[in-house]
Amino acid sequence: MIGAMNTTDLTLPDEAAMRAWRHSIHQHPELGFHEFATSQLVAELLTQWGYEVHCGIATTGVVGTLRWGEGGRRLGLRADMDALPIQEQTGLPWASRTAGQMHACGHDGHTAILLGAAEAFARLQREGRLGDSGTLHLIFQPAEELGGGGGARRMLDEGLLERFPCEAIFALHNYPGVPAGHFCFREGPFMASSDRVTIRFTGKGGHGALPHMAVDPMLPAATTVLALQTIVGRNVDPIDAAVISVGRIAAGNTYNVIPDFAEMELSVRALRPEVRDRLEARIRALVEGQAAAYGVSCEVLYERGYPVLVNSTRETRLAVEVARELVGAERVLEGAPPVSGSEDFAFILQQVPGCYLLIGNGDNGFCGGEHLGPCSVHNPHYDFNDDCLAPGAAFWLALGRRFFRE
Numbered sequence: 001m002i003g004a005m006n007t008t009d010l011t012l013p014d015e016a017a018m019r020a021w022r023h024s025i026h027q028h029p030e031l032g033f034h035e036f037a038t039s040q041l042v043a044e045l046l047t048q049w050g051y052e053v054h055c056g057i058a059t060t061g062v063v064g065t066l067r068w069g070e071g072g073r074r075l076g077l078r079a080d081m082d083a084l085p086i087q088e089q090t091g092l093p094w095a096s097r098t099a100g101q102m103h104a105c106g107h108d109g110h111t112a113i114l115l116g117a118a119e120a121f122a123r124l125q126r127e128g129r130l131g132d133s134g135t136l137h138l139i140f141q142p143a144e145e146l147g148g149g150g151g152a153r154r155m156l157d158e159g160l161l162e163r164f165p166c167e168a169i170f171a172l173h174n175y176p177g178v179p180a181g182h183f184c185f186r187e188g189p190f191m192a193s194s195d196r197v198t199i200r201f202t203g204k205g206g207h208g209a210l211p212h213m214a215v216d217p218m219l220p221a222a223t224t225v226l227a228l229q230t231i232v233g234r235n236v237d238p239i240d241a242a243v244i245s246v247g248r249i250a251a252g253n254t255y256n257v258i259p260d261f262a263e264m265e266l267s268v269r270a271l272r273p274e275v276r277d278r279l280e281a282r283i284r285a286l287v288e289g290q291a292a293a294y295g296v297s298c299e300v301l302y303e304r305g306y307p308v309l310v311n312s313t314r315e316t317r318l319a320v321e322v323a324r325e326l327v328g329a330e331r332v333l334e335g336a337p338p339v340s341g342s343e344d345f346a347f348i349l350q351q352v353p354g355c356y357l358l359i360g361n362g363d364n365g366f367c368g369g370e371h372l373g374p375c376s377v378h379n380p381h382y383d384f385n386d387d388c389l390a391p392g393a394a395f396w397l398a399l400g401r402r403f404f405r406e
Ligand SMILES: [Zn+2]
Pocket: 105, 145, 377, 378
């Protein structure tokens, strides 16, 4: 892949080393907040290259800091390190050696890319090629996959940005289906918010033959399922994206008893913070209205998970320019369509301007045979594409050099 890049002005990252780290991390996957061996490897390597290393942030998070001259401009780059509770089925020589756990989202690749960049940054800095002064924070984050209680939130709660202030911060994710080493960007909202809502209607139980002596919580539950879709259809601008899915309903135990209560759980997603607020307000009002109509009481527990991920304009444009210079405009997609998935880097981007970008993973990993075609992340046949290591690390280097020069 390096042959396809404009790297005349770069000290290249060590592709063979990145491949070895990637395979080793892949063989030893660790779940969220249990990335002990992974963070130890990261900390040892960073220390060896002269970074000031801070461990144990959000249990297994590591930050490596390189500071030179007066400290200058402050840049943050972040990689996630956690694996998933999936039984690997790739059959690859570097397949997981831990039953029931695997790197099915390519975070092994993100970690190896940032390590490759870290080694080369340290070399460039020693050679005086990163300018007179600057501060680089490399953030290795645990537990991206853990929903609302993820690692980014915990690192922020433990003072990440106070201890390691950044003027701008960037992260990348591999993306299947886009050719390997191509880059995708989108300014503004890029990934959806993800919220979990629990609703409970409480009535009065009774005999199924005597409904007039009971207050049936089934009716508001049933009408709510249908009415919720009117929020998406009638209260949200048709140009905006919004999803309300009822994933669980639980009520009653047998056919001839009217139950005391009915409970349901929803997954709610939006691509703009304003739409997210609107969805929450309308869900609450609609549920209360349904409860009032049928004479039951209701409770709504609205748990906000990951927020909408919003890329800032200046940093996104900078990243696009750097990618174009590095791999050529034909391998860079600006204005990529938004993604309905969620990502906890969104919490960090609420506090610091920056950009989350995608690097194409090609069609690596087949879902149990060529006839089923390539698979998505979180599939037991998925594997990070090693052809992305060199362009990924070279991109971090080019971005850093540009950032510290400005
Ligand atoms: Zn994932």
